[in-house]
Amino acid sequence: MTRRFAFILAVLAAGAALGGLTGHVGELLGGPLYLPAMIALQVVGLYGSTQAIDLRAVRRDLGTIVAAVTVGVVVKAALITAVMVALFPHPASLVLGIAMAQIDPLSVAALQRGPRLSRRGRALLLAWASFDDPVTSLLTVYVAALASAASGGSVLGLGGPGSWAADLAANLTLAGVALLIEWTVRRRLRRWPAFLVRCVLLTGVAVIAVAQVWVLAAALAGLVVRPRWPGRPHAVDRFLGRATGAALLLATALLGFILSAGVSPWAGLVLGTAAFGVHAVVSLPLTRRQAPSDRVPMALAQQNGITAIVLALLLEPAFGGTVAIVAPAVLVTNLLHLAANAWHGRSARRPDVSAVPRGGRFERDADLVPEVVQ
Incomplete structure (x- = not known):
């Protein structure tokens, strides 16, 4: 986890160095391909998570x-x-909190090999992180449209709440069509024909989602449209994992490129600390039915990654300075996550001295470390 974080920091620094050398940040933000490219990165990230x-x-x-x-x-x-x-x-403060509210599923997936959570806890946390990405994406875009409209602007061409309802209905319709086709494929086709039809269907959904900014449809498609290479069922999963990782690196490099124009460290510090602390507060009542050993790791699970980065990149043209705040905020949340979980890991391994009989010793390792369900 620490090595992965260090590598992402290196990519961010490289992007910032390139932006400082070229000085073409304004040209990048005003280019005709900027917003479609950011939406494409968001679609890849959302589908990869669900x-x-x-x-x-x-x-x-x-x-x-x-x-x-x-x-x-x-x-x-x-x-x-x-x-x-x-x-x-x-005005940007109205959307910064939403953009940072989700948990990064890529970072959560990297924790799945660790012993700190039970199998049930790992499944719950990964599902939570994957499902909250499309919700925060939609909330960010709609609230940003409202905040921008109040000042006479526009975000991604969205109007008022009436157009939001139509946009949401269109997302659900596209996802429903994908579900109907997937249901037909399962009933009528086998192996290679089914694989090819699913690939074509997924490509069509992705193209429409990028063209129309229907990102929720792409996320919902990830729940049902899952191509499987005959004889190699995990090949597509590995490809999608690499594609999502590449999207994260590209988004991070772009974030650094724009960050070269300036940074707001104090606002970023407050935003990152607030995101980490608020998640811990909200998580505890939500996980009250979970095992006590799972509740603390879930409360310390706030991390931000590709979704927060891409949302910051999407908002930057309408709310200048968003990247300058979100970039250090992502750094702060991830550093807090590493530090808090390292502390909790040491605390969990520390023996309970009060449980040692007077003058006696623990008889087996199970007395020192609570049992973890693998």
Whole structure:
């Protein structure tokens, strides 16, 4: 995890160095391909997060997941936004809290090999992180459109709430068509024909999602449209994992490029700290039915990655200075995550001295370390 974080920092620094040398930040933001490219990166990230969800494993905690990605996301976004608006009264503050409210599924996936969470806890956290990405993406875009419209601007061509309802209906319609085609494929086709039709369907959904900014449809498609190479069922998953990782690196490099124009370290520090702290507060009541050993790691799970980065890149043309705040905020949340989880890991391994019989010793290692379900 630390090596991965260091590599991403190196990519960010390289992007910043290139931006400082060329000085073409304004030309990049005003270019005709900038917004379509950012939407494409967002589509890749959202599909990559939802297609990795094991739907059978999350049924047990479906209520918790639904609460986390609806009420939990809204409460987190509202609290973070309240802090930013109070300390930094700027139109961009209305959307910064939402952009940072989600948990990065790529970073969560990197934790799945660790022993700190039970199998159920790992499944719940990964599903939570994957599902809250499309919710925060939609909230960010719609609230940004509202904030921009109040000042006479426009974000991604969205109008008022009436157009939002139509946009949401279009997303659900496209996802519904994809589900219907997938259902037909499962009933009528086998092996190679099914694989090819799913690939064509997925490509079509992605193209439409990018052209129309229907990112929710791409995320929902990840739940049902999952091509599987005959004889090599995990080949597509590995390809998608690499594609999502490449999208993260490209987005990070672009973030650094724009960051070369200036940085707001204090606002970023406040935003990152607020995002990490608010998640811990909101997580505890949401996970009250989970095992006690899982609740603390989940409360310390806030990380930000590709979704927060891409949302910052999307918002930068309409809200100048967004990248200057979000970039250091992402750094702060991830550093807090590493430090807090390292502390918790050491605390979990520390023996309970009060449990040692007077004058005696522990008889086996199980007395020192709580049992972890693998």
